Amino acid sequence: MTERSDGPRDSRSGTxxxxxxxxxxxxxxxxxxxxxxxxxxxxxxxxxxxxxGPSPRVAIFFLLPTLILLGAMVVYPIIYSIYRxxxxxxxxxxxxxxxxxxxxTDQSMLTTIRNNLIWVVVAPILVTTLGLIFAVLTxxxxxxxxxxxxxxxxxxxxxxASGVIFRLxxxxxxxxxxxxxxxxxxxxxxxxxxxxxxxxxxPNDEAHAVQNGAVVTRQPVGAGGPAxxxxxxxxxNAVPADAAPAKAPAAGGGLSGTVWxxxxxxxxxxxxxIDAGEKGMPGIxxxxxxxxxxxxxxxxxxxGTFAFAGxxxxxxxxxxxxxxxxxxxxxxxxxxxxxxxxxxIGAFIWVWAGxxxxxxxxxxxxxxxxxxxxxRIDGATEWQVFRQITVPLLSPVLVVVFVxxxxxxLKVFDLVFVIAPGSVQxxxxxxxxxxxxxxxxxxxxxxxxxxxxxxxxxxVLPFMIINIxxxxxxxx
Amino acid sequence: MRTAKALAALAGLALAAxxxxxxxxxxxxGQTGGATTSSAPAGPKPxxxxxxxxxxxxxxxxxxxxxxxxxxxxxxTGAKVTYASTGEDTGAYLGPRVQGGNPPDIAILPQPGLVxxxxxxxxxxxxxxxxxxxxxxxxxxxWKELGSAGGKVYGVLVKAAHKSxxxxxxxxxxxxxxxxxxxxxxxxxxxxxxxDSGVAPFSLCGASGWTLTDLFENVYLSxxxxxxxDKLSKHEIKWTDATVxxxxxxxxxxxxxxxxVLGGTSGALxxxxxxxxxxxxxxxxxxxxxxxxxxxxxxxxxGAKVGETAKFFPFPxxxxxxxxxxxxxxxxxxxxxxxxxxxxxYLASAEGGSVWARLPGYLSPxxxxxxxxxxxxxxxxxxxxxxxxxxxxxxxxxDLAPSAFGGTDGKGEWKLxxxxxxxxxxxxxxQQKLEDEAAKAWK
Numbered sequence: 001m002t003e004r005s006d007g008p009r010d011s012r013s014g015t016x017x018x019x020x021x022x023x024x025x026x027x028x029x030x031x032x033x034x035x036x037x038x039x040x041x042x043x044x045x046x047x048x049x050x051x052x053g054p055s056p057r058v059a060i061f062f063l064l065p066t067l068i069l070l071g072a073m074v075v076y077p078i079i080y081s082i083y084r085x086x087x088x089x090x091x092x093x094x095x096x097x098x099x100x101x102x103x104x105t106d107q108s109m110l111t112t113i114r115n116n117l118i119w120v121v122v123a124p125i126l127v128t129t130l131g132l133i134f135a136v137l138t139x140x141x142x143x144x145x146x147x148x149x150x151x152x153x154x155x156x157x158x159x160x161a162s163g164v165i166f167r168l169x170x171x172x173x174x175x176x177x178x179x180x181x182x183x184x185x186x187x188x189x190x191x192x193x194x195x196x197x198x199x200x201x202x203p204n205d206e207a208h209a210v211q212n213g214a215v216v217t218r219q220p221v222g223a224g225g226p227a228x229x230x231x232x233x234x235x236x237n238a239v240p241a242d243a244a245p246a247k248a249p250a251a252g253g254g255l256s257g258t259v260w261x262x263x264x265x266x267x268x269x270x271x272x273x274i275d276a277g278e279k280g281m282p283g284i285x286x287x288x289x290x291x292x293x294x295x296x297x298x299x300x301x302x303x304g305t306f307a308f309a310g311x312x313x314x315x316x317x318x319x320x321x322x323x324x325x326x327x328x329x330x331x332x333x334x335x336x337x338x339x340x341x342x343x344x345i346g347a348f349i350w351v352w353a354g355x356x357x358x359x360x361x362x363x364x365x366x367x368x369x370x371x372x373x374x375x376r377i378d379g380a381t382e383w384q385v386f387r388q389i390t391v392p393l394l395s396p397v398l399v400v401v402f403v404x405x406x407x408x409x410l411k412v413f414d415l416v417f418v419i420a421p422g423s424v425q426x427x428x429x430x431x432x433x434x435x436x437x438x439x440x441x442x443x444x445x446x447x448x449x450x451x452x453x454x455x456x457x458x459x460v461l462p463f464m465i466i467n468i469x470x471x472x473x474x475x476x
Numbered sequence: 477m478r479t480a481k482a483l484a485a486l487a488g489l490a491l492a493a494x495x496x497x498x499x500x501x502x503x504x505x506g507q508t509g510g511a512t513t514s515s516a517p518a519g520p521k522p523x524x525x526x527x528x529x530x531x532x533x534x535x536x537x538x539x540x541x542x543x544x545x546x547x548x549x550x551x552x553t554g555a556k557v558t559y560a561s562t563g564e565d566t567g568a569y570l571g572p573r574v575q576g577g578n579p580p581d582i583a584i585l586p587q588p589g590l591v592x593x594x595x596x597x598x599x600x601x602x603x604x605x606x607x608x609x610x611x612x613x614x615x616x617x618x619w620k621e622l623g624s625a626g627g628k629v630y631g632v633l634v635k636a637a638h639k640s641x642x643x644x645x646x647x648x649x650x651x652x653x654x655x656x657x658x659x660x661x662x663x664x665x666x667x668x669x670x671x672d673s674g675v676a677p678f679s680l681c682g683a684s685g686w687t688l689t690d691l692f693e694n695v696y697l698s699x700x701x702x703x704x705x706d707k708l709s710k711h712e713i714k715w716t717d718a719t720v721x722x723x724x725x726x727x728x729x730x731x732x733x734x735x736x737v738l739g740g741t742s743g744a745l746x747x748x749x750x751x752x753x754x755x756x757x758x759x760x761x762x763x764x765x766x767x768x769x770x771x772x773x774x775x776x777x778x779g780a781k782v783g784e785t786a787k788f789f790p791f792p793x794x795x796x797x798x799x800x801x802x803x804x805x806x807x808x809x810x811x812x813x814x815x816x817x818x819x820x821x822y823l824a825s826a827e828g829g830s831v832w833a834r835l836p837g838y839l840s841p842x843x844x845x846x847x848x849x850x851x852x853x854x855x856x857x858x859x860x861x862x863x864x865x866x867x868x869x870x871x872x873x874x875d876l877a878p879s880a881f882g883g884t885d886g887k888g889e890w891k892l893x894x895x896x897x898x899x900x901x902x903x904x905x906x907q908q909k910l911e912d913e914a915a916k917a918w919k
Binding site for chain 1: 565567568572650651652654669675682685742743879883886890
């Protein structure tokens with residue numbers, strides 16, 4: 001600061017001119033007729049105290065608007081928040097540091113702090129890294145501007161709108177949520193799940209039970225009578241179109257039976273009996289077990305009947321393996337309590353990666369090309385150039401992006417508020433959201449809210465100081 | 477006393493009839509207004525140039541319907557009424573505006589607890605004698621009590637919600653061959669049959685915590701009785717009480733089974749209120765949704781015809797008492813302005829109620845709004861049950877609690893009942909947490 005402001009003053013011959021002025025009074029009017037005013041003004045600039053710069057009174061006059069604005073909008077609110085945080089809910093009982101101890105003893109507050117910690121550790125690193133990768137890569141492609149424009153575009157959308165978008169993206173139902181639509185489509189391309197998801201024996205079925213997803217007979221069955229396996233829990237239209245009305249297997253032969261949908265549309269059918277209108281379930285694998293080992297396997301026909309042809313007479317346990325009932329993969333529950341914070345961080349990255357990329361790309365353009373070329377001529381690989389030359393030269397920009405992101409993540413509010421459904425907000429909570437909720441959003445406790453605000457301020461402060469110090473160093 | 481009441485009721489009925497007769501299709505008929513509200517002058521419009529701001533939480537269909545009522549008031553008085561939506565969180569919207577000294581003229585509060593809270597802050601204006609006269613004429617004392625704080629009447633219940641209903645998709649019931657149940661055991665059996673038919677019986681709106689508190693209140697009122705209900709509402713008995721255990725066990729009978737709840741519990745916890753109605757009537761994935769009369773508006777939006785596909789049955793008795801739980805919105809004045817009191821009197825009158833009653837999704841607690849006004853048979857029945865039930869109904873318990881306990885997303889009762897839906901096995905643990913939160917909120 002001082003060095004730079006010294007420069008112009010020398011050229012205007014500030015101090016020397018002012019001191020010499022009284023010594024040569026006659027010269028001035030003749031030499032510069034119009035310059036009399038500036039010469040007369042200079043003594044006041046110099047000041048009696050010998051200070052450089054304007055007099056304190058002028059300085060204060062110019063600083064006043066800023067001081068008033070900053071005082072009213074920054075300093076006073078901070079001081080009042082500190083004062084308010086020492087009082088209770090109603091604001092008239094002094095509780096000392098009670099609100100602050102509440103923050104660190106309440107279980108849900110600790111979750112909130114833990115979430116903020118995850119945010120601060122994960123999000124800035126990911127955003128900066130992605131921004132760096134994008135910036136370095138776009139330097140080398142032909143349509144760099146178009147690509148940068150697209151990546152930067154989310155910045156044009158407000159955070160609230162981005163939240164609404166990602167709430168839809170993360171929707172559980174693959175018909176609505178694009179994230180799950182992608183996942184289920186990819187999965188279905190590799191494994192098709194044709195079967196009867198959801199089909200099950202009735203809960204009061206005494207002959208059949210569910211073990212590890214497979215339907216098994218509780219008692220071993222023999223060739224004596226047909227083994228009837230009634231299943232429910234499927235819509236009639238979930239049975240393939242070629243399914244025929246269910247019927248009992250032809251008598252005689254070995255072990256045989258029927259698997260069918262034991263639910264008469266419209267009700268009225270008898271439980272465990274094949275009624276008119278009930279369809280067989282074709283294509284179900286049936287295993288015959290003896291002493292835990294599979295002796296034979298067969299598949300049901302279109303009317304649901306099955307028969308084990310070459311099986312020796314005896315008692316067998318029938319098992320309909322789990323594959324018959326494998327539930328269609330329904331995507332990842334992004335908005336559930338386990339994944340909610342990573343999901344929201346994903347949305348945050350979508351918004352901010354473009355910003356990081358643009359800043360870093362600007363820094364990249366300023367790197368001296370000769371340093372890179374020198375390294376390449378010396379035989380460094382591209383990776384070495386990147387690691388040893390590009391990143392160190394970029395580090396000031398990287399730090400700016402990183403610190404800005406830390407501050408942004410500390411005060412993240414809107415994305416969490418919009419994306420997390422009500423039931424998982426406690427698991428997704430962050431300090432800024434909790435602060436709002438406690439003071440205005442139903443909690444109605446502005447003492448605790450102020451304490452949270454001050455806590456947040458204390459967290460942000462170090463990064464602010466880092467930023468300011470760096471600016472000053474660069475200014476020098 | 478009794479004769480006086482009867483006379484008042486008779487007079488009210490006559491007035492209501494007059495309002496209906498005059499109101500035909502055009503609600504802005506001046507004569508009826510003169511007959512109904514003593515303060516409403518005839519001739520030139522008395523409130524020309526006056527502008528009134530009304531804030532309420534309604535959006536979408538409910539907002540459009542309310543705006544029609546406001547339009548009728550505008551046409552009648554000439555006042556210019558603007559509507560501001562507060563969003564789900566009325567307290568969060570009004571709090572800063574009250575503190576900033578710039579509240580709307582009228583706010584419609586979703587919880588009686590807020591009446592008390594704002595009255596304590598001196599933010600409310602006591603109702604004018606004209607409005608009080610309307611209330612005495614049209615409401616039972618129970619409702620008047622509800623809008624009062626510290627002995628003064630501040631609010632008038634303008635919209636009631638009948639929360640003791642279970643809506644069902646009649647197609648799903650026909651496919652499964654079940655009839656609407658009348659008791660809890662019947663409900664569980666019906667649910668099992670519907671599940672066997674391949675349709676999830678219940679679509680729970682777990683992401684909207686208030687729907688879970690409604691379910692709890694119905695079951696609790698039924699199993700524990702009205703006296704215990706009142707005590708628990710005031711936190712005079714603890715949430716660890718055995719009656720609460722019993723109610724939660726009943727609820728677990730339907731929420732604890734994977735095949736009873738659409739999408740399982742994790743799916744239900746991501747489903748918010750109107751979505752769960754769509755799942756029953758739009759996507760037809762589930763058979764029943766346990767919520768109040770206002771489901772009708774959302775069901776109609778999903779393309780179902782109320783009364784044909786979209787039907788309801790009264791919440792089945794889970795214990796001794798037939799539960800009738802009501803919710804409702806209370807209009808209060810936040811500014812001392814002539815227009816504000818005039819509008820409140822209009823909303824409390826049989827005339828205003830009748831205009832509103834002709835629109836779908838509205839139920840009036842006003843006993844002089846004739847059930848004949850309602851557009852559907854179902855609403856007519858509902859209105860009649862509220863009028864018949866009189867003093868024996870109970871108000872929504874969570875709305876009587878401090879909002880930190882009974883009315884905040886992700887906190888208190890909302891959160892803990894969501895936790896209970898997620899894992900219904902640890903009833904004692906949930907009760908203990910409920911008690912801890914309640915103790916904090918009632919402090």
